Amino acid sequence: MTDVGIVGAGAGAAAAAFVIDGTVPDADVTVLEKSGGLCGRAATRRHDDLTYDYGANYLKSDDDRVVELITETLDDEGLVEVTGPVYTFDADGTVSPGRDADEHKWSYRRGLTQIAKRLFGRTDATVHRRTRVETVRRVDGAGDTDGGANDGDARWELDDADGEAHGPFDVLLLNPPAPQTAELLRTAEWDDPLRETLVEAVGDVAYGSVWTAVLRYPFALDVPYYALVNTDKEHPVGWISREECKAGHVPDGETLLVVQASGAWSTEHYDDDPAENVAALANHAADIVGDDRLADPAWTDHQGWRYALPDAGVDRGPVDSARDAGLYLLGDWVAGEGRLHAALANGLDVGERVAYGL
Template sequence: MKLAVIGAGVAGLAAAHRLRQTEPSIETVVWEKSRGVGGRAATRRVNGAVFDHGAQYIKGATPAIERLLRDELAHDTLVDIARPVWTFNAANQIAPGDPNQNAEPKWTYSDGLTRLAKELAQGLDIRLQTRVHHLAYRGHAYHLLDEQGSTLATVDAVLLTPPAPQTQAIIAASELPPLAQTTLVHELAKAAYRPCLTLTLGYHQPLRDRPFYALVNTDKQHPVSWLAYEQLKPGRATNSQQVLIGQMAPDWSHDHFEDELPALTTHIAELVSTLLDEDLRAPAWSDRQKWRYALPDSGADFQVLNAAQPNLFFAGDYTAGRGRVHQAIEQGWRVAQVIAHHAR
């Protein structure tokens, strides 16, 4: 069987990685629109500082995920962020977080969370910078087509792993039996995502030492939803800089999505200064990431999607109904099992 996996986020990579181990006769190629692997488990480098501007860490891992991280994949740079997460509210009052939550490990990699995707990608055939625009199902084969309508590949089966709205756009533009297409578009529409503007602020001066690694807004009434000190990730190279990651609340992100970087930086640095009661209004540099589809608020049904059309498969955080790296990996494993069953 020839399989095309669309998307090299952790769900697509986990599926391809698992199939490579269990079903070596399946010829798998992963197609990814961006320049690197990892999707929303993303790491960036600016001015010699390494920072995770998407997912921050893996917490609440199941035993199977713990085994993957600690035994199966290379783990020389795997680290637990020991310092706790504290909370804040709309009035900028900071308080210690839940001790039970903080007792759990928060896994990341000293060289960036994207290391996880790079490890899963080992040995896979991955075509980067190639966007699959739509599919055409003709004579029991799937043609993968780009925006110009040129065929990228012809395969027996396809696994789609982009966020549901992007998957829905691919399906809506595809040539598929009408009933299956309608079912899929309808089911995928059930998964709604919230946006997240992420601003990274870099400082050359030392910042005040704090008893926490990050702050989370628990009353959901503050424009900032998350603020983290990236240099507190063990072993993280920041080129002697202090790096703050600010994730903005969904409504605020929506209203300011198209703001220019200088205006955003002034606005957010002011909010952060007030929150921390420390003058952080003049960062040396800043960097912005616009996540239009950051986290799913609702999911789509795995069974409905994967039964609608022969050899057309779906997985991602939205089939788990929650935006978590480890759950996206588990969805990748789950769909790998379904694909293996069909291939036999």
Template sequence: MTAIGVVGAGAAAAAACYVLDSATDADVTVLEKSGGVCGRAATRRRDDVTYDYGANYLKDDDQRVVDLAHEFDDGLVEVQGDIGVFDQTGAVSEGRENQERKFTYRSGLTRLAKHLFGATEATVHRRTRVERVVREGDRWTLVDADGERWGPFDALLVNPPAPQTATLVETADWDAAARDDLLAAVSDVDYRSIWTAVLGYDFELDWPHYALVNTDKEHALGWIAREECKPGHVPDGESVLVAQANHEWSVDHYDDSPEANVAALADHVASVVDDERLTDPTWTDHQGWRYALPETGVRTDALAAAEDAGWYCLGDWVAGEARLHAAVRNGLETGERLAENL
């Protein structure tokens, strides 16, 4: 039986596994370094509150992906409200007139990958960090942080962000010319970092938008969103804001005290929203995303050469668009390509 190894359980990997399950009889093994799935489309829960603290929603911008989400529509909900804008001074104005629909799940965006993996016979091993890739003849072996070897595999799907993929490429025991060309291409993908504060309040906010985005990229904040605009996420009488700092602020403060970062972002939120109460949240959470949003795409010729050897890169950085729907679409297309090549 054909064996496929998957590094990372992000949205693209979940979509690829979904395709492979229906198109092949391959045995699929997924190794995920964290305790969850769906990558930066991440969800946490606190008491009766659910919040998406990485990617914010699934954008209605690709009909195939939207149709796929509706195949697993248990708990699929539409985010309520429009997105306004604010500038470097914090002045707020209305956004575009024609705004796309936005989706998540009552249980959070992570549900998408859980649905996709759950519809397959793929085996997902969590808290298993792949540290090395070995080429043995025409097959692949993955070595984890504990030295355990997985495989051999006939093909690999590699889903981590480009910088982490580059580390695997660099240390891979593989044909030097093909490896070096792939390494050069992957290393050229630039990323924006995002430091996120989650701010919970025991009162309801009265403002008309779902979210505000800083369009001139000159404000410390890049994004403010209200989780109560997602049905089932926040109990009545409460508010939860997800505040994402811009790239420069995130890089400058990435290793600072989380408490200080949260307090600073709460102050910025209060200023933009013009509500002094927001400086004093009832509870908080935070997350740093060092490789949050790819700024550039990747050379497709290097990816094609690697695929000839059975190494398939996938994710939003391969798609060249830092959006959840782009990652899912790329996973579907990569899975189809691998299935055809098998």
């Protein structure tokens, strides 16, 4: 029996677990997720008769392996194409016909979290939700803290916030955003010079925050686009999208906007009163779309993502070296692109590397 531990249940972790479970018959995979949900920032909520993706907006068809995974390998029941192009707007809020008109954009009738749910559902992995990992520990065969990356008897153990121990694991995968992964490594009980090198490399990955407002209206918008994106990075709003362009998400005759603030605005207002942030973003949406009714939504929701989008990838040298200790890092920040397809593709890569190593 080979024991595999995974911290975080994001899209990358789900893809890796899917590959490992399918190619290593004796692998026992355990996933520890701090939240109550799956799929990380590809998050979905439901309210009454609404379904909405309030983090990542859709899955792009930018990776052939991911397209095959979603459309062929997994059950495609409920997979929906997001209709309408993405237009652009500038610092003055001027809208122009835009980009990505010919790309496939996908979600599910039940939202993007279906990706992780379906991947994990095809495995025998044990997923512990609301389990925050606080300590990572490398131990030798006798159970003593040991740092030897090349010690074949050494394994990984994890302690959660409730004092429960998990493991030992032959292989450990870390899927949280880079700042949280760096903190786990910084405090890890692992006596190896590689740990400090990893902490430095992972800690250098900068992240942008995103503060999101979800706005519901009892009328339909008559516009030709699915979404608007700010291309000059000079507007308080970075993105506006219409969830009614995803089949099954919004009742006919209604509008549900997902309004994501720019990184600068999100950082400045992250801890402000949520009601004030929602009102401000609703006003901006009304100005950009050119419809004063949007300043007064009938219902709202919100979410802040402190670690939303990596600015760049990580130095792969230390990440690759960590494999000798049975430690793998994965996620969009490892891929170097803050997109859902990149996280899934990286998870497939890591899963294959783990399976090959085992």
